[in-house]
Amino acid sequence: MSAIESDPNPTPLGRRILVLFAPHRRELVAIAAIILVTSALSVIAALLVRQVFNNGLFGRGGPDLSVLIPLVAVLVAIPIVNGVLNIVQTWWPACTGPAATCRRARLSRSRPFKPDC
Numbered sequence: 001m002s003a004i005e006s007d008p009n010p011t012p013l014g015r016r017i018l019v020l021f022a023p024h025r026r027e028l029v030a031i032a033a034i035i036l037v038t039s040a041l042s043v044i045a046a047l048l049v050r051q052v053f054n055n056g057l058f059g060r061g062g063p064d065l066s067v068l069i070p071l072v073a074v075l076v077a078i079p080i081v082n083g084v085l086n087i088v089q090t091w092w093p094a095c096t097g098p099a100a101t102c103r104r105a106r107l108s109r110s111r112p113f114k115p116d117c
Helices: 013-057 065-096 098-109
Strands: none
Touching (some): 013 065
């Protein structure tokens, strides 16, 4: 018989993973929502480009600035919003995850820095 005995009724892997991530449910849902929003914004940007060409630039009677200006403004805003959401997506887990909790605990126990000069 081997040194490591196997459990005759192992817990299903999916259930064990859910138990491990349960304390971080809020962060996981928020990150998933941010990913969905940035993906949707990318799709919207592609659809807006089509509208810019079909209605704003090559519509009947030539370019229509009343249609073109708002569409281009939204097209400019979408990458800005995506960038901000990507920063939040990167920053939030780093500040709220287990590593950040350990880092805060370690820093609270350390002595303040006093320069020699």
